[in-house]
Amino acid sequence: MADMSPKKHPMPTLDAKERAKSFKEVAVGYDRETAVAEAKRCLNCKHKPCTQGCPVSIDIPAFIEKVAQEKFEEAYQIIRQSSTLPAVCGRVCPQETQCEGRCVRGIKGESVGIGRLERFVADYCSGKSEIEVKESNGKKVAVIGSGPSGLTCAGELAKAGCDVTVFEALHIAGGVLVYGIPEFRLPKQIVKNEIETLKAMGVKIVTNVIIGKSLSVDDLIQNEGFDAVFIGSGAGLPRFMGIPGENLKGVYSANEFLTRVNLMKAYEEDSRTPIIKAKKVCVVGGGNVAMDAARCALRLGAENVHIIYRRSMSELPARAEEVENAIEEGIEFDILTNPVEIIGDENNFVKAVKCVKMELGEPDASGRRRPVEVEGSEFEISAESVIIAIGTSPNPLIKNTTPGLSVNSRGGLVVDESEMTSKQGVYAGGDAVTGAATVILAMGAGKLAAKSIIEYLNKQ
Amino acid sequence: MHKIISKEKLNDTVVKMTVEAPYVAKKAEPGQFVIVCASPDSERIPLTIADYNREEQSITIIFQTVGSSTMMLSEKQEGDYLEAVAGPLGKASELDGLKKVAVIGGGVGCAIAYPVAKKLHGNGAVVHTVTGFRTKELVILQKEFEAVSDKYVLMSDDGSCGKKGLVTNALEELIASGEEYDAVYAIGPLIMMKFVCDVTKKYGIKTIVSMNPIMIDGTGMCGGCRLTVGGETKFACVDGPEFDGHLIDFDEAMDRSRMYGDFEKHAREEACNLLHKEVQ
DSSP states (O other): OOOOOSSOOOOOBOOHHHHTTOOSOSBOOOOHHHHHHHHTTOOOOSSOHHHHTOTTOOOHHHHHHHHHTTOHHHHHHHHHHHOSOHHHHHHHSOGGGTHHHHOGGGTTSOOOOHHHHHHHHHHHHTTTSOOOOOOOOSOEEEEEOOSHHHHHHHHHHHHTTOEEEEEOSSSSSOTHHHHTSOTTTSOHHHHHHHHHHHHHTTOEEEOSOOBTTTBOHHHHHHTSOOSEEEEOOOOOEEOOOOOTTTTSBTEEEHHHHHHHHTTTOTTSTTOOOOOOOOSEEEEEOOSHHHHHHHHHHHHTTOSEEEEEOSSOGGGOOSOHHHHHHHHHHTOEEEOSEEEEEEEEOTTSBEEEEEEEEEEEEEEOTTSSEEEEEOTTOOEEEEOSEEEEOSOEEOOTHHHHHOTTOOBOTTSOBOOOTTSBOSSTTEEEOTHHHHSSOOHHHHHHHHHHHHHHHHHHHHHO | OEEEEEEEESSSSEEEEEEEOHHHHHHOOTTOEEEEESSTTSOOEEEEEEEEETTTTEEEEEEEOOSHHHHHHHTOOTTOEESEEEEEESOOOOOTTOOEEEEEEEGGGHHHHHHHHHHHHHTTOEEEEEEEESSGGGOOSHHHHHHHOSEEEEEESSSSSSEESOHHHHHHHHHHTTOOOSEEEEESOHHHHHHHHHHHHHHTOOEEEEOOOOOSSSSSSSOTTEEEETTEEEEHHHHOSEEEGGGBOHHHHHHHHTTTHHHHHHHHHHHHHHHHHHHO
16 A cells, blocks of 8 residues: 655755755755655556656656665666666656656645655666676667767667767766756766766767867768767857847856866866856856856855846746755845846956846747836846856757758757658757757657667668 | 877977877868867866878977966876867868968967968968067077968067067068068967057958967857957857957957956966975
């Protein structure tokens, strides 16, 4: 009989005041007892709606049942059948709109804590589990980019026996998982462990090679002997607002700010990475990246961090848990507010952000109510640093050097339902196709592409 | 990992290194740059490719020790390995079709101007080179430039070598003497490029400059290298590094280059003290 308590076991977290000064992981994770107790809340219902909400189709009730029986290793194997990066997904997936959003228990209370259980299982079994190396099928596949879509695709291909090489432009593998998502939300060691698992499966990872520059996609196929290519190069190009003052000193794209903090380790006390550690910071945008940037700024010593967002709290695109964490840590939300100018001091360092108030009008194409400027509502927020987190667009390096590769009007690679691009043998997925989205959607695409690549190679 | 094939000190602070970099050497063109990491945990530094050898699969970089990262790089010796040499990045110089060009190099910027002069010379263009240095001890690449230039003028701030004066004085003199250029290539400190552009604007000569702003990834990801070019924001790493000098907002670029001035100064002092201690 399932445990019928209406609430899920709370996630133990570090105290808000303490954690706002440290880059230690905020969510501590379930212990064994809590995990087993939470697993017993699952009804193991017939329809398994949770599974349909999972972009990589993990057999959720099956793994939860194993947790309830304390067979953690078996639970891990069930997850790994479908997901290459369980310790990552358990931390950064927006479960409330996916698996947990469909959970039957959510109708009359809180859903089962699926994400928390996934994380527990992954952390409990990571490094202890036997890794199977498949016999080679003689097919060579190149994966461009070592972010979530690329790593997933590489893992799935390795499982099928392909000889996989992942090319990464930066000096450390992991893509957005290492340059973007901060340590306190996704410890770098977790990503490293997941990558080590892939390497143990036979995946080769080559850093500091920029496809589109060092080698072209055509080089990979014609000269380097690859039978197929997966492009998971992400949405790397930061967008700016186009308002006056954006090139003042102290204005960062979220990409630059987070890269300096995470990849270049400005968060470490003795770091030599240059970064402006402002006391007053404004972050523009309302997504996960904006939350990450705001919370990093706080941890670098800011006393006052504002998130400026042009719609209302209910439209914030960030994960609910991240918004809650940010509020708890003392981040201030200036909602229904839009920056119109960044003002500099006499030395051209940022001094303030001039904003206008907005109100919500008629719904726009996205179905959300369009924010409209309130006349005469201008005001200033004092700030020494401004971080722009209003999204990114796909990087054109590959498109520009690959004849025959079609892109849409937003620069995203065009793919069919099997993730194949307009070029034979070349597949793509993740933000390079969709524009900025989530880790798990990129993983879903990487997984589907791997399946299609295997079918394609079998036909060759 | 990239083996250092040779290392040479060009002057007290400028080092020339030739390193193994097969992918880069195969595709490199004048005007492009690489991102270099000396060690696994050192900063990523953008450096222009000064020369390349496709057979030897090597490239040459020339850099000035200005901060802690370049200092770490300069500590590496022949036979040592660099963690990363990634590229070639940025757009290549568009040199085809140019018949007569003035190439202006200032200080360590000569390292970037040289491959341009060499390629132009190879294309059969008439090349007039003007290089400027603060003083005699800082002069680099004189022989190399002389070998690829139809005219070579050396300028120094203090008159200790060549003619006393600025590169702009020499350029104005050349133009006044009736030389007509299809284009001017100016590569050096921002302030030098700004004044060269002021001169050439007067005469309506197309002028190309190479920008080297603060940069992290070199692939368009961070936006830290943004510049205002003709009123639009451009990324030096993917849209450049070469631009029409008459369209660049140099004052903003100079300002942005000083974003971490205090930080660099502090880091340099720290690094110097550290090295000093190690020597003792």
